Amino acid sequence: MKLCHRLFQSSVGAKMLMAITGLMLTGFVLVHMSGNLILYAGPEKFNAYAHGIKSLGALLWLMRGGLLATFVLHVYLAIKLTIENKAARPVPYAYEATIQATAASRFMIHTGLMMLVFVIYHLAHYTFKIVSPEISALAPGDAYAMVVTGFSSPAVSGFYILAMAALSAHLRHGVSSLFQSLGLYHGNLNPITEKLGPIVASIVFFGFSSIPLAVLMGAIK
């Protein structure tokens, strides 16, 4: 159990857990996005996909449980590490300068907490259906209509797009950085890992945001 203690309590171990949980969550985000893009194939295909997920039964609950545990661990460690980091420099510099750190890397906790708020809203909106009466009034199996109804409000769509911008910024640093935390630094690998963050960030932003935009512009009805 010493290994467990080392992973959770030490600086290097906690960063490794952040990297592993971050990688898993990124995997989820990419799968989720790919699923969402089925919307463009029409209501029948999308509703069949949504029904397919619902009929996984016990496996679905296992996946949900694993995802929740991963998410909670990632958020818990992020908050714990940030508190330690803030405590390590109690007096700030009078002249604050940044030599090369990216803006994305400096606002990880902010974009991360925005994601936490977003995930709670998102679940309340589409999973528990307690945010808008129009969605709770829809037929239970019609996921397609749910998305279209939800995103026909410009305010809701705007919030989703904003949240995706935050997620994108988070992934821009996170995806590139997790390799370093896991010790994967290599002359031949670095050009790829450096670009992977920005690439994944762009794919995720445009992939997700295209849907509320398409609904607002009437391309998806």
Add this chain to the structure above:
Amino acid sequence: MDITLHVWRQKNAKSQGKMEVIEGKNISEDSSFLEMLDTVNETLQESGVEPIAFDHDCREGICGMCSLVINGEPHGPEYGTTTCQLHMRSFKNGQHIFIEPWRAKAFPILRDLIVDRGAFDRIQQAGGFVSVNVGSPQDANCIPVPKQDADKAFDAAVCIGCGACVAACKNASPMLFVAAKVSQLSLLPQGKPEREKRVLAMVDQMKAEGFGNCTNQYECEAACPKEISVEHIARMNREYFRAAALEESPKEGHGGE
């Protein structure tokens, strides 16, 4: 050239410090940053003001004693340069220059710009050494070291322990320092017997001193006067995980290697 300094003044470890404005007149462009401070201090002394206290020793960029965060950057704006090797020609006439001590909970301020870097000594003492039997010295070439390993170890061994990595890090983390020491010794055959114990102990001590955690922003690498690469941090991460895993399943017959 004339400059305006904004300097952190603090009487001792217990007192409250604050930024003070001090004018620097007739400074030679060819003087080093520390020589500029010497000149300013002479003027201060003549007018009965306590001179600015700052750390310095060799003044040739190899001892790791000089520090100073200059306009927000440890060791000032020049890349791969210690403060003592920084010259006033890097600044403009009439410029405002902010001079602050290394800022970290683990580096308490002793006076003005001098901080106590004893935390680094304690991290080093936790595992940054090799144990050898005393006696007559061995022949220099009796332990073969592959050229590539020797080169990599040397890249890490150039660390002078100045603490600029901590000062530059947004989280006041000393990962680059600790990684340089772990990396240097774990690459060499002399460091192998204590390889696992070393990395675990040094990372533990780093935490015990109250330093922050690495967030891979590489401010340390940019500020390091010895241009040490964050590659060493990745190696330390690997070393740490390897050691933690081996600790879990100890080999049969302790000390058998």
